[in-house]
Amino acid sequence: MFLIVYCTFAIAVFFWIFGFVKTAIIIGVLALGLIAYSFIRQEVNRRRLLKRRTVTNKSR
Numbered sequence: 001m002f003l004i005v006y007c008t009f010a011i012a013v014f015f016w017i018f019g020f021v022k023t024a025i026i027i028g029v030l031a032l033g034l035i036a037y038s039f040i041r042q043e044v045n046r047r048r049l050l051k052r053r054t055v056t057n058k059s060r
Helices: 001-015 019-060
Strands: none
Touching: 001 019
């Protein structure tokens, strides 16, 4: 995941250097969205696992 985001930001900087500012901003926002999506997905999975563990502990 880190590599994908890093490459996306590198592409955005490339466009920014050559004057395509709007395109660079769009790519940057998409990369930030990808980071946010990854974080949310990770938190949902973590909470799901915690719920599953607490249910099995209560049933013992």
